[in-house]
Amino acid sequence: xxYVACSRLxxxxxxxxxxxxxxxxxxxxxxxxxxxxxxxxxxxxxxTDLEPVLELTRANVARSMDVIREARASVGSVxxxxxxxxxxxxxxxxxxxxxxxxxxxxPRPFVVLCSDCIWRxxxxxxxxxxxxxx
Numbered sequence: 001x002x003y004v005a006c007s008r009l010x011x012x013x014x015x016x017x018x019x020x021x022x023x024x025x026x027x028x029x030x031x032x033x034x035x036x037x038x039x040x041x042x043x044x045x046x047x048t049d050l051e052p053v054l055e056l057t058r059a060n061v062a063r064s065m066d067v068i069r070e071a072r073a074s075v076g077s078v079x080x081x082x083x084x085x086x087x088x089x090x091x092x093x094x095x096x097x098x099x100x101x102x103x104x105x106x107p108r109p110f111v112v113l114c115s116d117c118i119w120r121x122x123x124x125x126x127x128x129x130x131x132x133x134x
């Protein structure tokens with residue numbers, strides 16, 4: 001799944017003459033691999049999960065920044081990566097809108113990534129609401 005996502009992200013990195021897209025990563029976890037891959041491929045990334053996990057997320061993002069910058073440079077992206085880590089509860093449409101609003105000013109590819117987000121049945125509907133609202 002990560003290979004397919006990476007291939008798609010690399011294919012969509014150039015859109016109407018603009019660099020990069022925006023990736024929303026739901027339930028990114030402490031080791032947000034899909035988010036780091038998207039950023040390395042030239043995308044701006046918003047990572048979300050619940051606060052107890054996000055301290056580890058932030059630490060791993062910080063540890064990965066040099067490698068992300070090198071990877072972005074190798075594909076011709078000169079801009080510094082935009083990576084945001086924020087708490088988001090599924091189905092909180094107001095929080096999602098506020099989170100994405102500063103980044104949605106220009107038309108560009110948009111993708112929602114999530115891994116291991118459906119292991120609890122009671123979260124299925126709120127997850128789908130969040131994806132549909134994005």
